Amino acid sequence: MHLRLVVAYDGTDFHGFAENTGVRTVGGVLRSALEDVLGVPVDLTCAGRTDRGVHARGQVVSVRSAAAVGPVDPDRLRRSLVSMLGPEVVVRSVEPAPEGFDARFSATGRTYRYLILDQPVPDPFVARRVWWVPDALDVDAMGEAALVLVGEHDFSTFCRRPRGDLPVSLVRRVTAAGFDRPPPDATGGGARLLRFEITASAFCHQMVRSIVGLLVEVGRGRRTVDDVVRGLEARDRSHLPTLAPPSGLTLWRVDYDGDDAGGVGAQA
Amino acid sequence: MHLRLVVAYDGTDFHGFAENTGVRTVGGVLRSALEDVLGVPVDLTCAGRTDRGVHARGQVVSVRSAAAVGPVDPDRLRRSLVSMLGPEVVVRSVEPAPEGFDARFSATGRTYRYLILDQPVPDPFVARRVWWVPDALDVDAMGEAALVLVGEHDFSTFCRRPRGDLPVSLVRRVTAAGFDRPPPDATGGGARLLRFEITASAFCHQMVRSIVGLLVEVGRGRRTVDDVVRGLEARDRSHLPTLAPPSGLTLWRVDYDGDDAGGVGAQA
Numbered sequence: 001m002h003l004r005l006v007v008a009y010d011g012t013d014f015h016g017f018a019e020n021t022g023v024r025t026v027g028g029v030l031r032s033a034l035e036d037v038l039g040v041p042v043d044l045t046c047a048g049r050t051d052r053g054v055h056a057r058g059q060v061v062s063v064r065s066a067a068a069v070g071p072v073d074p075d076r077l078r079r080s081l082v083s084m085l086g087p088e089v090v091v092r093s094v095e096p097a098p099e100g101f102d103a104r105f106s107a108t109g110r111t112y113r114y115l116i117l118d119q120p121v122p123d124p125f126v127a128r129r130v131w132w133v134p135d136a137l138d139v140d141a142m143g144e145a146a147l148v149l150v151g152e153h154d155f156s157t158f159c160r161r162p163r164g165d166l167p168v169s170l171v172r173r174v175t176a177a178g179f180d181r182p183p184p185d186a187t188g189g190g191a192r193l194l195r196f197e198i199t200a201s202a203f204c205h206q207m208v209r210s211i212v213g214l215l216v217e218v219g220r221g222r223r224t225v226d227d228v229v230r231g232l233e234a235r236d237r238s239h240l241p242t243l244a245p246p247s248g249l250t251l252w253r254v255d256y257d258g259d260d261a262g263g264v265g266a267q268a
Numbered sequence: 269m270h271l272r273l274v275v276a277y278d279g280t281d282f283h284g285f286a287e288n289t290g291v292r293t294v295g296g297v298l299r300s301a302l303e304d305v306l307g308v309p310v311d312l313t314c315a316g317r318t319d320r321g322v323h324a325r326g327q328v329v330s331v332r333s334a335a336a337v338g339p340v341d342p343d344r345l346r347r348s349l350v351s352m353l354g355p356e357v358v359v360r361s362v363e364p365a366p367e368g369f370d371a372r373f374s375a376t377g378r379t380y381r382y383l384i385l386d387q388p389v390p391d392p393f394v395a396r397r398v399w400w401v402p403d404a405l406d407v408d409a410m411g412e413a414a415l416v417l418v419g420e421h422d423f424s425t426f427c428r429r430p431r432g433d434l435p436v437s438l439v440r441r442v443t444a445a446g447f448d449r450p451p452p453d454a455t456g457g458g459a460r461l462l463r464f465e466i467t468a469s470a471f472c473h474q475m476v477r478s479i480v481g482l483l484v485e486v487g488r489g490r491r492t493v494d495d496v497v498r499g500l501e502a503r504d505r506s507h508l509p510t511l512a513p514p515s516g517l518t519l520w521r522v523d524y525d526g527d528d529a530g531g532v533g534a535q536a
Contacts, residue, residue, distance in 0.1 A: 008457065010392040055393070055456055087395035115455060124278040125323070125397060127355035129455045186450030186461060187383060187397045188323055188518050189276065193454060250456050 001038075001072065002097040003063040005030075009089040011055040012128050012247065018049050026050075026089060030061070033084045037077060040067035047103045047254040048110055051206070053246030055129065058092075058253040062103035098258070109175065109255035112208045114196040114248045116216065125188030131212075131248035137219030139179055139194060145218045145228040146177040146196070149211060156235035158211055159204035172207070174200045197252070210237075212244035269306075269340065270365040271331040273298075277357040279323040280396050280515070286317050294318075294357060298329065301352045305345060308335035315371045315522040316378055319474070321514030323397060326360075326379075326521040330371035366526070377443065377523035380476045382464040382516045384484065393456035399480075399516035405487030407447055407462060413486045413496040414445040414464070417479060424503035426479055427472035440475070442468045465520070478505075480512035 007030065015023035019031065027044050034042050047060040074094040081091040100106070117123060117130040118137045152173040159170045177198040185191040196212055214231065217223040223241075231239040275298065283291035287299065295312050302310050315328040342362040349359040368374070385391055385398040386405045420441040427438050445466040453459040464480055482499065485491040491509070499507040 008392050010395070010456075057393075057456055057458070082390065087390040087392050087400065090390050090392050092389055113456075121360055122350065122355040122358050124276050124355050124358050125325075126455050127278070129393060132355065182454030183451035185453065185455055186463065187394050187453055187455070188278075188325055188381075190325070195454065 001040075001042075001063075001065045001069045002101070003072070003074070003077075004095050004097040004101060004103065005061040005063060006092045007059045007061055007089065008057045008092055009055060009059070010128065011050060011053050013088070014052065016050055016052045016054065017046050017056075017059070019044075026056075026059075029085060029089060030081075030091075033081055034063060036084070037080050038065065038069055038072070040065045040069050045103045047107045048112075048203070048251045050249075050251055051246055054249045054251070056251040059251050060103045060107070060254045060256075062097060062101065101256075103254075106256050107202070107254050108257055109199055109201055110203060110251065111197060111199040111253040111255075112203070113250050113252045114198075114208060114212045114244065115250075116194040116196070116212075116248060117191055118194050118219075119192065123185075123189040123191040126185055126191050126193065127247075129247060129250070130191075130193065131216075131245050133216060133219075135220050137194065137216065138221060139219065141221075141225060142215045142219040143179050145215050145223075145225045146179065146198075146211075148225065148228045148232060149177050149198075150174050153232055154235055155204060155207055155232075157231050157237055157239055158207045158214075159237075160206045161237075162205065170204050172200050172202055172204060174198060177211075206243060208249055209244045209246065210240055212248070213241050216244065217241045269308075269310075269331075269333045269337045270369070271340070271342070271345075272363050272365040272369060272371065273329040273331060274360045275327045275329055275357065276325045276360055277323060277327070278396065279318060279321050281356070282320065284318055284320045284322065285314050285324075285327070287312075294324075294327075297353060297357060298349075298359075301349055302331060304352070305348050306333065306337055306340070308333045308337050313371045315375045316380075316471070316519045318517075318519055319514055322517045322519070324519040327519050328371045328375070328522045328524075330365060330369065369524075371522075374524050375470070375522050376525055377467055377469055378471060378519065379465060379467040379521040379523075380471070381518050381520045382466075382476060382480045382512065383518075384462040384464070384480075384516060385459055386462050386487075387460065391453075391457040391459040394453055394459050394461065395515075397515060397518070398459075398461065399484075399513050401484060401487075403488050405462065405484065406489060407487065409489075409493060410483045410487040411447050413483055413491075413493045414447065414466075414479075416493065416496045416500060417445050417466075418442050421500055422503055423472060423475055423500075425499050425505055425507055426475045426482075427505070428474045429505075430473065438472050440468050440470055440472060442466060445479075474511060476517055477512045477514065478508055480516070481509050484512065485509045 045062040078094040313330040346362040
């Protein structure tokens with residue numbers, strides 16, 4: 001059995017996706033619910049191993065079992081998972097995985113969004129999903145600095161290097177990065193948000209939060225666009241200011257060859 | 269000393285505004301923070317005594333103290349309160365109360381909003397602030413039924429009668445009521461919401477949640493617009509279906525004579 005799930009979650013109260021002994025993770029609660037419903041052990045692989053506190057709207061998960069499983073009704077399974085895990089974790093779709101599919105290794109692109117609330121007063125209605133920055137930000141300069149990152153680069157400056165002695169390439173291809181202002185939040189606050197969206201073939205660990213942390217410093221006038229150019233070239237993490245907090249970050253979409261242009265997580 | 273505060277809060281984890289022994293209330297944490305900063309006992313009066321789990325964007329609060337208080341810098345007090353209580357409770361503004369002002373009795377109108385997520389799948393990013401209704405709703409019929417309520421009526425059908433023997437009028441004047449679709453939520457889910465907004469001189473207890481509970485039954489086709497007409501005329505609470513849950517409800521705005529047209533809580 002091999003299924004492909006699209007999963008959304010509010011990551012605030014989870015220690016990330018990947019299972020880890022002794023802490024509550026998205027992967028842990030999802031695997032446990034799947035095993036309850038299916039009655040067999042399963043293994044999960046996800047497209048993006050989101051960190052503690054990071055959210056997802058279009059996380060893609062491969063669910064495999066070596067054990068014999070009876071016929072699975074995908075929509076019924078989806079509804080069971082929603083009633084067990086929702087609304088904190090919402091399984092948006094369940095379908096048989098295409099031949100040769102792997103949620104992680106088949107992915108050709110990932111898109112993350114990062115929300116900043118750049119106003120003097122915080123907002124209780126968006127607090128779980130934004131970084132509140134009370135300073136006035138120069139958004140034009142931030143957009144210009146974001147463009148510096150587009151293309152194929154060694155992102156060593158922006159990545160936490162994996163533990164271990166093996167040399168690992170931190171070269172990644174960023175295909176798009178920029179800011180916009182979505183319509184005011186309608187769910188209570190009417191907040192005016194600043195949204196950063198970045199798409200790449202793949203990301204290394206903490207890359208988006210490192211980038212946003214630096215771009216906000218550009219927005220505050222404490223760093224320049226030239227500093228971003230030099231920082232990228234330096235391939236040295238000590239050039240960076242503080243990481244942006246996880247609350248603002250959402251894995252928005254994952255792309256696979258053969259899917260519709262919008263990617264697996266893109267449909268409303 | 270008499271101050272006027274505008275306060276927003278995520279009511280999910282509060283037992284309403286009004287102070288109540290042994291439970292955590294918005295009024296309780298706000299009074300305690302004010303007394304810490306000002307160093308004197310204070311009394312609070314609010315424009316709308318929101319119930320457990322109900323939110324506010326433009327709650328208005330009178331803060332009075334009979335004790336002598338030194339000079340108060342309103343903006344400094346606001347910043348102190350934000351750092352003590354935010355982002356769950358955000359004091360949006362602090363100013364000296366106008367002569368003769370009372371947050372409750374001077375109010376000439378209150379506006380509530382109620383958010384419904386009417387789609388088959390729930391959404392982790394708006395879950396704290398909506399009522400998830402997975403059924404398809406006839407929004408035109410709901411809008412028509414809402415118009416039945418506009419005008420001056422005895423709302424006994426929609427109100428929990430106050431305890432005690434005194435006869436209390438439940439006549440209220442509803443000046444506007446209707447549905448719209450705000451832009452898709454930008455904070456993570458992209459959810460398409462259905463928004464109900466209702467304005468009245470005043471509301472009686474549980475009135476908005478009673479109304480929304482009935483209107484959703486109209487949307488589901490289980491009640492008709494004529495049922496709403498007859499229900500209103502019956503002045504009998506037993507005509508009602510279940511209350512809508514508190515999560516969807518927000519006290520949006522309070523109007524006072526002499527304020528700008530938009531009301532005290534309306535500015536972004």
